[in-house]
Amino acid sequence: MIETFVIKAVLAGAFFGMVLNLAGLLTWVERKQSAVMQDRVGANRAWIVLPKWLAPLNLLLRPLNVLGLFHSLADAAKMFLKEDFMPEGADKKLHTLAPAISVVFALLAFCAIPFGDTLKLGDKLINLQVADLNAGVLFIFAMLSLGVYGVILAGFSSNNNYAYLGGMRAASQMLSYEITMGLAIMGVVLSYGTLSLQEITRAQGGYFFGWIPAYGIFVQPLAFFLFMTAALAETKRVPFDLPEGESEIVGYFVEYSGMKFGMFFLTDLVETVLVACLMTTFFLGGWQVPYLQADGFHFPWGASVPLAHGWVITLGVLSFMTKVAVFNWLFMAIRWTLPRFRYDQLMHLGWKILFPASLANTAITSLVVVAWGGK
Amino acid sequence: MATKVLKRQPLNWLDNTYLPTLFTGLWITSRHFFFNFAIQTLHLFGLMKHIRGSVTYQYPEEQRPLSKRLRTRHRLTQREDGSPRCVACMMCETICPARCINIVATEHPDPNIEKMPKSFDLDLGKCVYCGFCVEVCPEDAIRMDTQILDTAAYSRQQMQLDMTELLHPRSTHLYKTHKQGQPAER
Ligand code: SF4
Ligand code: SF4
Numbered sequence A: 001m002i003e004t005f006v007i008k009a010v011l012a013g014a015f016f017g018m019v020l021n022l023a024g025l026l027t028w029v030e031r032k033q034s035a036v037m038q039d040r041v042g043a044n045r046a047w048i049v050l051p052k053w054l055a056p057l058n059l060l061l062r063p064l065n066v067l068g069l070f071h072s073l074a075d076a077a078k079m080f081l082k083e084d085f086m087p088e089g090a091d092k093k094l095h096t097l098a099p100a101i102s103v104v105f106a107l108l109a110f111c112a113i114p115f116g117d118t119l120k121l122g123d124k125l126i127n128l129q130v131a132d133l134n135a136g137v138l139f140i141f142a143m144l145s146l147g148v149y150g151v152i153l154a155g156f157s158s159n160n161n162y163a164y165l166g167g168m169r170a171a172s173q174m175l176s177y178e179i180t181m182g183l184a185i186m187g188v189v190l191s192y193g194t195l196s197l198q199e200i201t202r203a204q205g206g207y208f209f210g211w212i213p214a215y216g217i218f219v220q221p222l223a224f225f226l227f228m229t230a231a232l233a234e235t236k237r238v239p240f241d242l243p244e245g246e247s248e249i250v251g252y253f254v255e256y257s258g259m260k261f262g263m264f265f266l267t268d269l270v271e272t273v274l275v276a277c278l279m280t281t282f283f284l285g286g287w288q289v290p291y292l293q294a295d296g297f298h299f300p301w302g303a304s305v306p307l308a309h310g311w312v313i314t315l316g317v318l319s320f321m322t323k324v325a326v327f328n329w330l331f332m333a334i335r336w337t338l339p340r341f342r343y344d345q346l347m348h349l350g351w352k353i354l355f356p357a358s359l360a361n362t363a364i365t366s367l368v369v370v371a372w373g374g375k
Numbered sequence B: 001m002a003t004k005v006l007k008r009q010p011l012n013w014l015d016n017t018y019l020p021t022l023f024t025g026l027w028i029t030s031r032h033f034f035f036n037f038a039i040q041t042l043h044l045f046g047l048m049k050h051i052r053g054s055v056t057y058q059y060p061e062e063q064r065p066l067s068k069r070l071r072t073r074h075r076l077t078q079r080e081d082g083s084p085r086c087v088a089c090m091m092c093e094t095i096c097p098a099r100c101i102n103i104v105a106t107e108h109p110d111p112n113i114e115k116m117p118k119s120f121d122l123d124l125g126k127c128v129y130c131g132f133c134v135e136v137c138p139e140d141a142i143r144m145d146t147q148i149l150d151t152a153a154y155s156r157q158q159m160q161l162d163m164t165e166l167l168h169p170r171s172t173h174l175y176k177t178h179k180q181g182q183p184a185e186r
Helices: A002-037 A052-067 A070-081 A092-112 A136-157 A161-192 A197-203 A221-234 A258-283 A309-335 A343-371 B019-044 B091-095 B132-136 B163-167
Strands: A114-121 A124-129 A296-298 A304-306 B101-107 B115-123
Touching: A002 A070, A002 A092, A002 A124, A002 A258, A002 A309, A002 B019, A070 A258, A092 A136, A092 A258, A114 A197, A114 A309, A124 A197, A124 A309, A136 A161, A136 A197, A136 A258, A161 A197, A161 A221, A161 A258, A161 A343, A197 A258, A221 A258, A221 A343, A258 A309, A309 B019, B091 B101, B091 B132, B115 B163
Parallel strands: none
Antiparallel strands: A114 A124, A296 A304, B101 B115
């Protein structure tokens, strides 16, 4: 009993530690990537320089200084030191609760994401997943939907018309896109016949024609694009940042400052990581490494490299992290490339293009699954 | 008046999905990203320095190349023996629209040269950088070609340049180079 508890605690600690660090790092990635993309250098002036007698440490710090990594730290310090302002007439309890709701539900969704295969330690089997839910997909969608509450409550409790408007926009946008998201993922669920994310990942271990990995992106290419679009809309970042609308209404967090604002900010980044994890799990085979089986590599041209169990698992986790990082890069690229939608365009895209397309995808997948006998 | 009717190209079905433009845009930004990323990484190791990875000039450490003709901070030119070329003719003091030059003349030991400045004060706080002083000088004794742009100071007093500073720009303690104030070298 105690043992299970400790194992779960370690798993949760490791995974959430990774996620939160990645989210923090994304602030840096965002600055640097946008800068490099726009032919700039990017923020690099937050330096930590220790006094002379600690010179060797300075040598270690220097690369980090030059890369501007301490800007994330400076950000955090700023957020904590800023005045926490509460507008007059605001609902004190809800105003405080809203950012917490936002960030907690975004983080909870990570529980169901498998970041590695089952690890054998002695005679113990450890599933590298914080909570091994057999309806993981449903759990994640439930958490994502609950996350909307944070945003709506923020807009509602701030006693500010602009915040209210932002909250309303967020509500309508997220409800519209969640439908597409759910339906797009239905195609994947139908194809693999399970709601458990670990099982979905495992089912992607096969190969087409003996050499193309049977990842979700090849099984459900349309669902990939639909899910990505809808999921990006869920993160409320730029092509879909109408709830925020920096240039006109500032959005649902207009009355937030200090760390409460920081939590909303973090939520966006955590959700970006979450969406990257989901995309990886559903469409890029999660922790699967191409041609890596339980006992080592088996290449389609016949060669094989045997590997110990520990290495296979490690490679799996590394593969998962790499894929997540690549998706994060892609999302940042999208965020810094595309202009914002107009509100009618957003609704047009959501209801007239994505929604019918996801319906059609689900219907066709169902037909194919039934015709082929399904699982 | 004749009107020209611009033909608007209607979006076709494909354009309406936003996909073609989306991929073009991503292609352009990613191309910039990977090119600049590679160049900037190489720069960290001191390679390929002749190709710029960004348009940024890291200002205090790296100054933007300026045109030779740009009017920057003044300096007084020197004779071969290091004394000022200025003959204290007061032309610049007279023409200066901001009245920021103040010269006190004295006799020059060499009888061939009539006068020389005992003190030459120039108040940068008043100067409008018109360059009249340079144009009017008969001796080519004052020039505005030091390429120094950072004339920032904590007080008006510090904006006043005396003859030493004008003869040897950035020599007196008020106008020491920024590098000495920097916490660590880059
Ligand atoms: S540049 Fe113009 S304002 Fe400045 S010292 Fe020369 S004449 Fe005077
Ligand atoms: S015009 Fe030239 S020579 Fe005459 S006082 Fe000015 S700097 Fe000296």
